[in-house]
Amino acid sequence: MKNNSFENPKETIFYQIEKAIKQYRTMAQNNLNKLGYSITINQILILIEIEKRPEISQVELSELLFKDVASITRMIELLFKRGFLSRKENETDRRKKDLRITDKGRKILELAIPIIKENRQTALEKINAEEQENLLSTLNKIILNTSK
Amino acid sequence: MKNNSFENPKETIFYQIEKAIKQYRTMAQNNLNKLGYSITINQILILIEIEKRPEISQVELSELLFKDVASITRMIELLFKRGFLSRKENETDRRKKDLRITDKGRKILELAIPIIKENRQTALEKINAEEQENLLSTLNKIILNTSK
DNA sequence: TTTATATATTTGATACATCAATTATATCTA
DNA sequence: TAGATATAATTGATGTATCAAATATATAAA
Numbered sequence: 481m482k483n484n485s486f487e488n489p490k491e492t493i494f495y496q497i498e499k500a501i502k503q504y505r506t507m508a509q510n511n512l513n514k515l516g517y518s519i520t521i522n523q524i525l526i527l528i529e530i531e532k533r534p535e536i537s538q539v540e541l542s543e544l545l546f547k548d549v550a551s552i553t554r555m556i557e558l559l560f561k562r563g564f565l566s567r568k569e570n571e572t573d574r575r576k577k578d579l580r581i582t583d584k585g586r587k588i589l590e591l592a593i594p595i596i597k598e599n600r601q602t603a604l605e606k607i608n609a610e611e612q613e614n615l616l617s618t619l620n621k622i623i624l625n626t627s628k
Numbered sequence: 629m630k631n632n633s634f635e636n637p638k639e640t641i642f643y644q645i646e647k648a649i650k651q652y653r654t655m656a657q658n659n660l661n662k663l664g665y666s667i668t669i670n671q672i673l674i675l676i677e678i679e680k681r682p683e684i685s686q687v688e689l690s691e692l693l694f695k696d697v698a699s700i701t702r703m704i705e706l707l708f709k710r711g712f713l714s715r716k717e718n719e720t721d722r723r724k725k726d727l728r729i730t731d732k733g734r735k736i737l738e739l740a741i742p743i744i745k746e747n748r749q750t751a752l753e754k755i756n757a758e759e760q761e762n763l764l765s766t767l768n769k770i771i772l773n774t775s776k
Numbered sequence: 777t778t779t780a781t782a783t784a785t786t787t788g789a790t791a792c793a794t795c796a797a798t799t800a801t802a803t804c805t806a
Numbered sequence: 807t808a809g810a811t812a813t814a815a816t817t818g819a820t821g822t823a824t825c826a827a828a829t830a831t832a833t834a835a836a
Contacts, residue, residue, distance in 0.1 A: 493760060494652065494748060495694075496767040501645050502694050502823095503774040509824090520791070539814060546643075546650050548794055553816055555792075575801045575814040600642060605773045611766055612641060618755060618763045619644040625753050626651040650793095657794090668821070687784060696824055701786055703822075723784040723831045 508599040515591050523559055524592045526552070530565065530579050531589060537576055564588065656747040663739050671707055672740045674700070678713065678727050679737060685724055712736065 508521050522545075529536060529544055538556065542549045556579065559565045564585035570576035581589065604612065656669050670693070677692055678684060686704065690697045704727065707713045712733035718724035729737065752760065 492748070493752065493763060493767075494649075496764055496771070497645065497649050497652075499694050500767045500770045500774070501642075501649055503771055504642065504645075506824090507774040522792075537814070546647055547792085549815070550795085550817080551791095551793055557816095558791080573802070573814080575799095577815075600640070603770050603773050604641065605769075607766060607769050611762070614759075614762055615641060615766045616644055618759055619641075619648045621753075621755050622648045622751050623644070623651055625751050626648070626655040654794090670822075685784070695822085697785070698787080698825085699821095699823055705786095706821075721784080721832070723829095725785075 504599075504603050507603070508596065511595050511599055512592060515588070515595070517588055517591075519562075519564070519588060519592070521596070523555060523564070524589070524596065526555055526559065527564060527581060527585055527589050528593070531581050531586070534578075534580060536579070538579075559585070652747075652751050655751070656744065659743050659747055660740060663736070663743070665736055665739075667710075667712070667736060667740070669744070670695075671703060671712070672737070672744065674703055674707065675712060675729060675733055675737050676741070679729050679734070682726075682728060684727070686727075707733070 505521065512519065512521055512524070525545055526541060529541055536544075538552045539549055541547075542552045545552070547555075556565070556567065556577075560567050563582055566580045566582055567577050570578050607615075653669065660667070660669055660672070673693055674689060677689055684692075686700045687697055689695075690700045693700070695703075704713070704715065704725075708715050711730055714728045714730055715725050718726050755763075
């Protein structure tokens with residue numbers, strides 16, 4: 481391992497993490513595009529979470545998807561404009577919005593979910609359970625090290 | 629391991645990779661901000677590559693940093709506007725631009741590089757050499773699986 | 777040497793990220 | 807209950823990501 485990590489960026493861990501996640505995203509989006517709809521992986525992930533737990537707040541969505549609440553607001557806005565979900569004031573807490581998947585949204589979810597599962601499988605091919613556990617464990621260490 | 633990976637997103641590998649890289653970026657940017665300049669990690673990485681190899685083209689930069697050439701153009705534009713680098717037409721190939729770090733750019737590089745190295749060390753604390761090798765190896769498998 | 781093809785960079789359009797500030801409502805406390 | 811504080815969502819400003827199309831120049835091929 482080189483001492484000066486700037487000599488060979490391609491060999492450093494963070495470059496590799498970036499590369500892996502970027503390639504994964506590209507592959508995932510390309511496969512999703514084959515559906516012929518124009519929707520992003522991120523938008524699908526939001527729909528999935530709302531479908532699983534319709535009372536979820538935008539703050540909770542932001543934590544779950546590691547995004548800023550501002551990003552969530554704008555993504556919700558797009559999903560709403562395109563008719564994938566409905567949005568109205570919550571009765572008991574008027575600061576909140578009730579988000580609901582529309583039929584159109586549910587239809588695209590049904591098509592997209594198998595694709596996303598397949599993407600994950602493809603990306604993890606030939607990586608056995610132990611290796612996956614190790615990866616998770618090392619990632620968790622990085623997460624700990626970088627959290628405050 | 630759950631069969632339906634949508635039940636517990638927090639436990640899936642790609643969520644963890646996203647979380648790790650996001651937290652790392654946030655920490656790195658926060659530490660960089662302490663310098664009091666207003667510059668992003670990405671911009672520093674571009675400066676580093678140009679400093680190492682001044683004849684580098686924007687296409688090469690895009691490959692090295694896993695970014696679209698369009699992104700590189702805009703980042704270069706910002707770095708130029710802020711006086712961190714100069715940019716002029718290449719004499720022998722007029723499609724290309726000659727990029728050079730300015731004194732101002734060199735100054736910020738000197739301050740930023742130690743910080744970036746420290747960030748990487750912090751993030752990898754208590755992760756031994758073997759574990760790092762394993763991480764790289766697994767990431768490479770993902771990169772292979774998702775390339776094409 | 778013209779024509780076709782390839783390469784380097786830029787631009788336009790759209791989506792997302794992050795921070796700070798704002799708006800609106802809810803809750804807590806004196 | 808009035809005023810302080812907290813929370814949910816939005817908005818503004820700026821930077822980055824991706825794709826497709828446009829420009830400009832270089833190189834290969836007829």
